[in-house]
Amino acid sequence: MRHLFLIRHPLRIAKSMELAFLSSAKYLGLENLDYYVLRNTPFIRQGHFERDDSHAFWRYLQEKHEANPTIIDSDDLCREPERMLPKIFKAMGIPYDEKYLTWDGSEEIVKSWKGSAGGMVTWRPTKFYQRAFQSSYFMPPKPEMPRLDDIHELLRENHEVLLRCYQEMYEHRIRPDD
Numbered sequence: 001m002r003h004l005f006l007i008r009h010p011l012r013i014a015k016s017m018e019l020a021f022l023s024s025a026k027y028l029g030l031e032n033l034d035y036y037v038l039r040n041t042p043f044i045r046q047g048h049f050e051r052d053d054s055h056a057f058w059r060y061l062q063e064k065h066e067a068n069p070t071i072i073d074s075d076d077l078c079r080e081p082e083r084m085l086p087k088i089f090k091a092m093g094i095p096y097d098e099k100y101l102t103w104d105g106s107e108e109i110v111k112s113w114k115g116s117a118g119g120m121v122t123w124r125p126t127k128f129y130q131r132a133f134q135s136s137y138f139m140p141p142k143p144e145m146p147r148l149d150d151i152h153e154l155l156r157e158n159h160e161v162l163l164r165c166y167q168e169m170y171e172h173r174i175r176p177d178d
Helices: 010-027 035-040 053-064 074-079 081-092 117-122 130-134 159-170
Strands: 004-007 070-073
Touching: 004 053, 004 074, 004 081, 004 159, 010 159, 053 159, 070 074, 070 081, 070 159, 074 081
Parallel strands: 004 070
Antiparallel strands: none
16 A cells, blocks of 8 residues: 655645634634634644644654655645646556546535545635635645744744654655656
8 A cells, every 4th residue: 555645834734724714713703713712622632733643654654664655745736737646646556647637627526526525515605715616727836935923823833843844754755857
């Protein structure tokens, strides 16, 4: 069995989480949501921002089962999907087809997705995933990296640990120019 890890820079994750929380709060009519209330949600209580479970699992696989699990960076994939997708499919031992570079840009396609698509659909009223639902191809990442100072303090408390884990995995990723 092959494993694939999709990694993303911790600042991009934190900014997305901040936008998700704000979007949900706005939808619920809680415009002045105190971020510290979120500490009581299951997502936060499970320590999501205190450690990188993907990194720990990657290290475990390397030690016990699979010397080189496949790692891809979301920015590489979204910036150069025509170069990255064939490499990903090859690494995973799956036949590749160029048709995977585009898809039907509608919410209906989401119903056929596997994994967390159900969770995405439940967020529909918040419009948080609207761009994803309406896309029909890989969209390049935003060119500017969020600044640590612009991230809410709750979401940056363990940034150094998460960044160190990300950087270690980033060095082992499949690169567009390999």
